[in-house]
Amino acid sequence: MRPRALSFNNDSTMPPTHRIVPCLWFADQAEEAAKFYTAIFKNSRINTITRYSAVGFETHHRPAGSVMTVNFELDGEPFTGLNGGPVFEFNEAVSLQVYCDTQEEIDYYWEKLSAGGDPKAQVCGWLKDRFGLSWQIVPSMLDDWFKDEKSPGAQRAMAAMLQMKKLDIAALKRAHDAT
Numbered sequence: 001m002r003p004r005a006l007s008f009n010n011d012s013t014m015p016p017t018h019r020i021v022p023c024l025w026f027a028d029q030a031e032e033a034a035k036f037y038t039a040i041f042k043n044s045r046i047n048t049i050t051r052y053s054a055v056g057f058e059t060h061h062r063p064a065g066s067v068m069t070v071n072f073e074l075d076g077e078p079f080t081g082l083n084g085g086p087v088f089e090f091n092e093a094v095s096l097q098v099y100c101d102t103q104e105e106i107d108y109y110w111e112k113l114s115a116g117g118d119p120k121a122q123v124c125g126w127l128k129d130r131f132g133l134s135w136q137i138v139p140s141m142l143d144d145w146f147k148d149e150k151s152p153g154a155q156r157a158m159a160a161m162l163q164m165k166k167l168d169i170a171a172l173k174r175a176h177d178a179t
Helices: 030-040 104-112 142-146 152-161 169-177
Strands: 023-025 045-051 066-074 075-082 096-099 126-127 134-139
Touching: 023 030, 023 066, 030 045, 030 066, 030 104, 045 126, 104 126, 104 134, 104 169, 142 152, 142 169, 152 169
Parallel strands: 023 075, 096 134
Antiparallel strands: 045 066, 066 075, 126 134
16 A cells, blocks of 8 residues: 655645655756656646746846746656756666556556657666656566565566566566476
């Protein structure tokens, strides 16, 4: 069972009700990324957009009125997108996991999130989207199949997974359950 997600308050003067919120650094595509992501996930929305002012230009070097942050929710989970300039790039050290109960869900998220991304980054359920952010699109039962790493089923499922780009639930289950 997944924990119940708290959401941002509708009153933009109130702080978010989550204590920890991932902040994703973009050069200048935070709003575009938030629109892309919220169009993919159900129960998603853009909550607030803040803009840079002329104050601090010597530090942030962003034009007054340009988007600074975008607070958004994906499936009820809060995120912040920050336009901080081309200082940092995403890498595989951090990825977002999407647990899927069916192959149809895996296929859907894989197709949507990988569109325009780097095909060379697709391995073992991992992909990079068009913004360079890494995602893991995985079956929700994967942890159960791998919980005993010494079991023959876990070893067969791991061997099968290592041959895949997009994960195939039926093939992984067959490998795990084979006798």
